[in-house]
Amino acid sequence: MFEGVEWLFFDMGNTLFDEQRAFEHRIREMAQIAGVEYEWLYGEAVALYGQHKKGDLALARRLGTELPRWHKEDEAPYEDAEECLRTLSQKYKIGIIANQSPGTAERLEKYGLLRYIDLVAASAEERVSKPDLRIFQIALDKCGCTPARAVMIGDRVDNDIIPAKAMGMHTIWLRCGIWRDWQITDEQEQADCVVHSLAEICKYL
Numbered sequence: 001m002f003e004g005v006e007w008l009f010f011d012m013g014n015t016l017f018d019e020q021r022a023f024e025h026r027i028r029e030m031a032q033i034a035g036v037e038y039e040w041l042y043g044e045a046v047a048l049y050g051q052h053k054k055g056d057l058a059l060a061r062r063l064g065t066e067l068p069r070w071h072k073e074d075e076a077p078y079e080d081a082e083e084c085l086r087t088l089s090q091k092y093k094i095g096i097i098a099n100q101s102p103g104t105a106e107r108l109e110k111y112g113l114l115r116y117i118d119l120v121a122a123s124a125e126e127r128v129s130k131p132d133l134r135i136f137q138i139a140l141d142k143c144g145c146t147p148a149r150a151v152m153i154g155d156r157v158d159n160d161i162i163p164a165k166a167m168g169m170h171t172i173w174l175r176c177g178i179w180r181d182w183q184i185t186d187e188q189e190q191a192d193c194v195v196h197s198l199a200e201i202c203k204y205l
Contacts, residue, residue: 011154014177050181
């Protein structure tokens with residue numbers, strides 16, 4: 001399936017980094033602002049994500065409240081992130097293609113992950129965001145890799161799988177986090193491989 005692959009590109013949020021605590025923090029603050037029950041609001045948000053909608057943003061608009069800031073300090077790498085990167089970096093070049101605020105490389109360095117990564121293409125620095133195909137092309141151009149020799153690994157079908165496939169890249173959907181209930185409706189959304197943890201990726205690559 002992945003014969004001839006040279007580069008693996010990872011998303012960050014809900015792929016290498018667990019965003020669950022940050023998501024819960026935002027929903028809890030929104031519930032306080034709107035004067036509604038946290039459990040109800042959380043359930044509504046998750047249900048909306050399953051319908052291909054950004055649940056927290058949609059609910060903020062529905063309730064007429066501001067969307068609380070994202071607490072990036074609540075994010076942390078998944079427990080198996082370092083072992084996954086260490087293992088795969090022995091065979092492949094590793095890159096990042098992610099929609100992130102400034103300082104992505106510094107955050108990776110903070111957690112000891114940057115040593116396994118050969119290229120970082122983040123939206124804040126590249127001034128273009130996924131699903132725009134340009135950020136994928138920027139990453140491929142920087143590393144001198146053709147799409148057919150690259151794999152995109154991410155948690156979002158809309159931001160990771162669809163555009164990467166359009167580029168001609170291989171794709172792995174890491175089905176976890178708030179986008180895990182996305183329902184595949186057509187071929188362009190179908191990843192080459194679906195996994196539920198970073199450790200599972202190592203079985204296929």
